[in-house]
Amino acid sequence: MSRYFRELSVAAVLALMLSALAVFAPSFFSPAPLLSRLASEVPALVVALGMAVVMIGRQIDISVGSIFGLTAVLSGTLLANQVPLPLVLPLAILTGALFGGINGWLVAGLGLPSIVVTLATLVTGRELLSLWQQGRFISLPEGVQWFGLGQTTGQWTLIAVGLLLVTLMAWASRNLAAGRFIYAVGSDPEAARLAGVRPGAVTFGTFVLMGALAGFAAVLNLVQSPQVDPKAGGGLELKAIAAAVIGGVAVTGGRGRLWGVFLGLLLLTTINPALTYLRVEAYWEKAIQGTVILLAVVADRFQGNGGAK
Amino acid sequence: MILAAFLVAEFILFSATGRNFLQPDNLTNIVRHSTEIGLLALVMMPVILTGGIDLSVGSLLGLCAVLFGKMVQDAGLSPGAAAAVTLLVGGIAGGFNALLITRLRLPPLIVTLGTFSLFRGLAEAITKGTATYSKFPDSFLALGSATFLGLPTQAWVFVAVAGVIWILVHRTTFGRSWRAIGFSPEGARYAGLPVERRLAFAYVMAGVVAALAAIILTARVTQARADAGTGYELLAITAVVLGGTSIFGGTGSVHGTLLGVAAIAVLTNGLSRIPSIMGVSRELSGVLTGALLIAALAGGVLMKFLSERRARRQTSATPSTPSNA
Amino acid sequence: MKRLLPILACAALALITGCGPSESKPGTSAPGGPAPAGKKLSIALLPKSKGNQYFVNVKKGADKAAAELGIELIFDGPTNTDPAKQNEIVENWITLGVDVIAAACENRDGIATALKKAQAKGIKVLTYDSDTTPDARSFFVNQATAQGIGYTLMDTAAKLCGEEGEFAIITATLTAANMNEWRKNIEARLKEKYPKMKLVDTKPCDDQKDKAQQETANLLGAYPNLKCVMAICSPAVPGAAEAVKQAGKAGKVKVLGLGLPNENKAYVKSGVTQAVILWKVEDLGYLTLHAAAALAKGELKPGATSYKAGPLGELKIEGTDILLGQPFVFTKDNIEQFDF
Incomplete structure (x- = not known):
């Protein structure tokens, strides 16, 4: 029971919020808007899952927004030049993985601190993108939106992809050797090394995975609208980190469950529309989000097993 | 050392290719424009020295700027009194970070990420986003635009703060305990250092100086807005790390940080004066700053690796020397 | 590799030092105007932010006017919405030695200080897109209030x-x-x-x-x-x-x-x-640069009531506002005719 205390408490807060909405703003649950709201958060979920893996491995990746933006523009350009989506999707994932690989090499290969490395790649990527695209939108050809499936089917597909990915990654993180290695490296790299795990390889792998997921997320995002905005992905890193932290991932590494991250993101992304539905003025949004993050870490501290070292 | 050479190279390159780069007015501009980020970098340095980080300074700058503006314009306080209150608020905000970090032992990265949103959010809530404050007396605005004894007024403030922090870091027990905490907090605790108090001091100082930077920025731009200081935390961190302070804590110097601030400021200014790249200089200096940061980090690692290898080869070579000779 | 190095260095130097021979030659174009021979007019155009399609289109129009009139156009602006950045760029231009500054102001009151400083140094100032305080500029190219x-x-x-x-x-x-x-x-x-x-x-x-x-x-x-x-x-x-x-x-x-x-x-x-x-964004850029050049050459003086901006024709001046015209409403019936 207490093992899942964090997940349960996030779920409880979420339930409380949803029931308040059910009373004060029942229209929050009307199916069509709810569906499109959930579908539009799937890309953020994919990135948050990657972020959680990186953080469990005791690192952090601030550059995800830039990876996301660069892959979005690259994929958009390819699609606009009549390259078919089934070909663009693996290319986007590959491109993302490549950027992640650069981060991973700098962090794991050279032993540089991830926060500074990814800060540098965030800024470099963003400015390069602005030089390259100058804010120009890219129009996508017909048949790309919703994978050519129509809106409702497309949205369900996105949600299914998101759920499948959480299930898969949550299972893998617990049951595959590679998943356990990440926890091992995150809780104590030296001990992991003595146990025969190569911490460098594991860290490199988490960054490549993060990049690949950011590239994947960029495609999941661009199918939801007929144009690509080169500014897409700005601020995504904060959302992903916040979702992971609220979901119980320890910034000190080695602890956290991906289902918790899923709940954390649900909670985080409910706040903003909830404020709209409850007719709270937008001026308070950032302050409330900051408070929620702080409350989540403070709660983490008082949690039974809060043995963050 | 490398950084100082880089700075000299910048000067040579820009005075050769940049238009009017060495004009005294331009050098004054560089100093004026980098004061606020320089101040933030100066207080970010001790925080990073302890192995921590403070992402909230830019947001706090915005919050303090609108508070200061509101007090002067709406409450009719004199700039002096308003400044005192603003500095106090900065200290309290820094204290709030410190409380969460030291009492609850929460990681600084995540605490200050939360207050990063919180402080900016409060600034927006106070102004409802729309209010800006621009009615300040000229005597106050002189802080941002006048010169005193040949130097921009704010440069004197900067020199004073830099002096105090240099002494703190390099000549007092504060600096020694910050380094010790950065190396090993547990070790520092066993050695009998008041770890919590010393840590708290670094974060409170960051808050107070962020408030000071807010006042100086307001005087220079003659306006206070809720989005003042957006992104400054990144520039400050970049300057500190570029200046040779280890992001893991434990080692670093204030003069290195100052060089880091200067290197970035000169780069941005100089690039915008080279005719053929003027149009893209802002983006380019962003890209170069990022690349420079990575190069500085990688260079550091490489040097360490090489010197270790040399040391290893020397020790292993010594016994075999006779047979070779 | 060793042989390549000097070539690379030369290429890099060429890239940095000059954008072509036209730079060093004395102003061959600049038709009619009493521009001081030997030096091209240098006009600095400040957008609210770069990497924004609106201002990219403004620049397109400005580039056209610059090419026609033989002007050196400097286009620089903040890459984000940092309110302090515009001031820095203007102050930077003062020491760079430009002849005219044309600014789209993000901060009405905030930027006035910097623009006044420029005026005190003999630089002509006008604003476009969004205005500053009237005492900090000669004219405002007004596309719509x-x-x-x-x-x-x-x-x-x-x-x-x-x-x-x-x-x-x-x-x-x-x-x-x-x-x-x-x-x-x-x-x-x-x-x-x-x-x-x-x-x-x-x-x-x-x-x-x-x-x-x-x-x-x-x-x-x-x-x-x-x-x-x-x-x-x-x-x-x-x-x-x-x-x-x-x-x-x-x-x-x-x-x-x-x-x-x-x-x-x-x-x-x-x-x-x-x-x-x-409004027609390219025209705004074109007009701004055109007016800026005229201001520098003394062809556009305070008190003028109209201004002829090349192909844009005769435009009205109200007070110190050069009017581009009313905002344009694009609808189903006319949007196809526009490409920007």
Whole structure:
């Protein structure tokens, strides 16, 4: 029971919020808007899952927004030049993985601190993108939106992809050797090394995975609208980190469950529309989000097993 | 050392290719424009020295700027009194970070990420986003635009703060305990250092100086807005790390940080004066700053690796020397 | 490799030091004007931010005028909305030694100090797109006043909604100064003329299309009686339209906004977006540079009542405002003719 205390408490807060909405703003649950709201958060979920893996491995990746933006523009350009989506999707994932690989090499290969490395790649990527695209939108050809499936089917597909990915990654993180290695490296790299795990390889792998997921997320995002905005992905890193932290991932590494991250993101992304539905003025949004993050870490501290070292 | 050479190279390159780069007015501009980020970098340095980080300074700058503006314009306080209150608020905000970090032992990265949103959010809530404050007396605005004894007024403030922090870091027990905490907090605790108090001091100082930077920025731009200081935390961190302070804590110097601030400021200014790249200089200096940061980090690692290898080869070579000779 | 190095170095140096021979030659063009021979006029154009399609189009027009008149055009601006950056760039230009500064001001009062400093050094100053305080510049190239924009937006919205019902605004950020100016005027017009209409909410989209889409979707759900979404930053217009389309409310909820025709063509033609309001952005850049050159050469003097800007013809000057004309409303019937 207490093992899942964090997940349960996030779920409880979420339930409380949803029931308040059910009373004060029942229209929050009307199916069509709810569906499109959930579908539009799937890309953020994919990135948050990657972020959680990186953080469990005791690192952090601030550059995800830039990876996301660069892959979005690259994929958009390819699609606009009549390259078919089934070909663009693996290319986007590959491109993302490549950027992640650069981060991973700098962090794991050279032993540089991830926060500074990814800060540098965030800024470099963003400015390069602005030089390259100058804010120009890219129009996508017909048949790309919703994978050519129509809106409702497309949205369900996105949600299914998101759920499948959480299930898969949550299972893998617990049951595959590679998943356990990440926890091992995150809780104590030296001990992991003595146990025969190569911490460098594991860290490199988490960054490549993060990049690949950011590239994947960029495609999941661009199918939801007929144009690509080169500014897409700005601020995504904060959302992903916040979702992971609220979901119980320890910034000190080695602890956290991906289902918790899923709940954390649900909670985080409910706040903003909830404020709209409850007719709270937008001026308070950032302050409330900051408070929620702080409350989540403070709660983490008082949690039974809060043995963050 | 490398950084100082880089700075000299910048000067040579820009005075050769940049238009009017060495004009005294331009050098004054560089100093004026980098004061606020320089101040933030100066207080970010001790925080990073302890192995921590403070992402909230830019947001706090915005919050303090609108508070200061509101007090002067709406409450009719004199700039002096308003400044005192603003500095106090900065200290309290820094204290709030410190409380969460030291009492609850929460990681600084995540605490200050939360207050990063919180402080900016409060600034927006106070102004409802729309209010800006621009009615300040000229005597106050002189802080941002006048010169005193040949130097921009704010440069004197900067020199004073830099002096105090240099002494703190390099000549007092504060600096020694910050380094010790950065190396090993547990070790520092066993050695009998008041770890919590010393840590708290670094974060409170960051808050107070962020408030000071807010006042100086307001005087220079003659306006206070809720989005003042957006992104400054990144520039400050970049300057500190570029200046040779280890992001893991434990080692670093204030003069290195100052060089880091200067290197970035000169780069941005100089690039915008080279005719053929003027149009893209802002983006380019962003890209170069990022690349420079990575190069500085990688260079550091490489040097360490090489010197270790040399040391290893020397020790292993010594016994075999006779047979070779 | 060793042989390659000097070549690379030369190439790098050439790249850095000059953008071509035209730079070093004394001004061969500059028709008619009494420009001092031997030195090209150097005009600095300040956008509110770079990497923004609106200002990219302004620059296009400015480039055209610069090429025609033989002017050196310096285009530089902040890459984000940092309010202090514009001041720095202007102060930087003063020491760079430019002849004219033409600024689109993000901060009406804030930038005045820097512009006045430039004037004191003998640099001519004019503003375009959004003005500073009148004493800090000679002329304002006025494509549409904040009042003109706010009123046109509100009037168009009222017409679309039949002068009654709820509407919401999507803005870039809550701190964007010009949009706050527009919002003030929208609200003033609303109070004055349309008592049966109600502004229910204003949401920021961080200048991102996808965020505007999400915010609009939320608004549509939260306010089922919403009749109109007004998007006042350019990425928000297609974002809002996409949300309305996805909610199946195309035509029922009207969309209008300030945006570029190209980004909105599909929505306007399919009837999701009813009206896109903007002026001819390239003309604004062209006129600004044209007027700046005339100001430097002494052809445009305070007190003038009209100005002839090449192919744009004779334009009226009201006070110190050079008027480009009224904002233009792009609709289904005319949007196809425009490409920017």
